[in-house]
Amino acid sequence: MAAAFSASMVWFVILCLPLGVCAYANTFVSQYFGDKQYRPIGLSVWQAIWGGLMVSPLILACSLLAPWVFELAGHEPSIRAEEIKYFRALNWGAGGMLVSQAAAAFYSGRGKTRIVMIVDSFFALLNVLLDYAWIFGNFGFPEGGIEGAGYATAVSLWLKAITYVLLMLQAHHRLEFGTAIGCRLDWQQFHRLWYYGGPSGMQMLLDVIGFT
Numbered sequence: 001m002a003a004a005f006s007a008s009m010v011w012f013v014i015l016c017l018p019l020g021v022c023a024y025a026n027t028f029v030s031q032y033f034g035d036k037q038y039r040p041i042g043l044s045v046w047q048a049i050w051g052g053l054m055v056s057p058l059i060l061a062c063s064l065l066a067p068w069v070f071e072l073a074g075h076e077p078s079i080r081a082e083e084i085k086y087f088r089a090l091n092w093g094a095g096g097m098l099v100s101q102a103a104a105a106f107y108s109g110r111g112k113t114r115i116v117m118i119v120d121s122f123f124a125l126l127n128v129l130l131d132y133a134w135i136f137g138n139f140g141f142p143e144g145g146i147e148g149a150g151y152a153t154a155v156s157l158w159l160k161a162i163t164y165v166l167l168m169l170q171a172h173h174r175l176e177f178g179t180a181i182g183c184r185l186d187w188q189q190f191h192r193l194w195y196y197g198g199p200s201g202m203q204m205l206l207d208v209i210g211f212t
Helices: 002-023 025-034 040-072 077-091 094-108 113-136 145-168 171-177 187-211
Strands: none
Touching: 002 025, 002 040, 002 077, 002 094, 002 145, 002 187, 025 040, 025 094, 025 187, 040 077, 040 094, 040 145, 040 171, 040 187, 077 145, 094 113, 094 145, 113 145
16 A cells, blocks of 8 residues: 555656646637637647647656666565566556547537546546455456556446547547547647646646645
């Protein structure tokens, strides 16, 4: 528990800035929706999705710094070894976390919060089930311990991200909100997202760094 708490906090620190930017897609969606400009909504959400995917390899590369980071904390070697395992496993799910946050904005920005609640609750329960399987070696899974817990979270996050994207690409959403035709990188919209969402992510980053 000691290792899981500290490792997850460090993981969340490196996620904060891009997570804040991806979440800011919610603002663009709500503005376009309120103004009855429905077609740009899909394009706005996809800029956040592409941003999350671009940042993911950088977060995964932070796994190389794990021994140095947790050594700075001065924890006992046995705890530090578990922290490194958990942190590295969680990093595989960073992209899923960012993409699901971005794609969820398609619903939350239009006030469809019930869908977000259902999807998030389902995959939280799936995470618990995978934890039980992957930590203790049940249902044919290897006995992974804390590392298994990290991989269970990573898999749940990616499955949640895929689910949100598939829901967003339903036929009626493609026609009304341009969720398929907007599946491209638009540098002007991409820049706007990071320009306005960056300070939001930075504020979250400073808060979480202080707590950590």
